[in-house]
Amino acid sequence: DAGVIQSPRHEVTEMGQEVTLRCKPISGHDYLFWYRQTMMRGLELLIYFNNNVPIDDSGMPEDRFSAKMPNASFSTLKIQPSEPRDSAVYFCASSPRAIGHNQPQHFGDGTRLSIL
Amino acid sequence: AQKITQTQPGMFVQEKEAVTLDCTYDTSDPSYGLFWYKQPSSGEMIFLIYQGSYDQQNATEGRYSLNFQKARKSANLVISASQLGDSAMYFCAMREGGGYNKLIFGAGTRLAVHP
Numbered sequence: 001d002a003g004v005i006q007s008p009r010h011e012v013t014e015m016g017q018e019v020t021l022r023c024k025p026i027s028g029h030d031y032l033f034w035y036r037q038t039m040m041r042g043l044e045l046l047i048y049f050n051n052n053v054p055i056d057d058s059g060m061p062e063d064r065f066s067a068k069m070p071n072a073s074f075s076t077l078k079i080q081p082s083e084p085r086d087s088a089v090y091f092c093a094s095s096p097r098a099i100g101h102n103q104p105q106h107f108g109d110g111t112r113l114s115i116l
Numbered sequence: 117a118q119k120i121t122q123t124q125p126g127m128f129v130q131e132k133e134a135v136t137l138d139c140t141y142d143t144s145d146p147s148y149g150l151f152w153y154k155q156p157s158s159g160e161m162i163f164l165i166y167q168g169s170y171d172q173q174n175a176t177e178g179r180y181s182l183n184f185q186k187a188r189k190s191a192n193l194v195i196s197a198s199q200l201g202d203s204a205m206y207f208c209a210m211r212e213g214g215g216y217n218k219l220i221f222g223a224g225t226r227l228a229v230h231p
Binding site for chain 1 (some may be wrong): 149151153159160161162163166168207218219221222223224
């Protein structure tokens, strides 16, 4: 089975540009998560969706960040305008509906973003 | 308050030996789940093992086992017969109850396996 697919794998762009990260979750998974990983702050949850609806966006750093999930098989994380401090690895993860707590989140390979 | 604590920033172990990576957690919820993930240098996050708060037995998955001590709120990962490919960052994570599906991650432990 295909795992979580993220694109692009690497992105290098100049500050001020718009950046769009893409994610295709595992088919049938109800939950989708966006994380950011940096050396300083570790792994941070930015936002997550349940059945395409944003549930908790309290981790989104500021208004420059936005995320959408127009359908069950696609999500985007957009940064506009981008800044050098946004440089990080961005992960998308998905999981099935949680019955109890035993469903792990399955991660994509991440997008390594560098803002110059 | 920090909910997941991994006190070992780095660990090393000799190949074929066992190693324990520490994880303590803090929650007042009686229902929760604990997870361990591995992140090799290539960057992907790989799910290793899960332990539920009501599970009576410690979880095991191949060479991985979880030493779950509920009263001490610890969920240490034990890797037996270490291999060079085990060199990676290891993250402990917790999901609390309440119908939410958020994982809270620790800061991670970097494991180096020496030949």
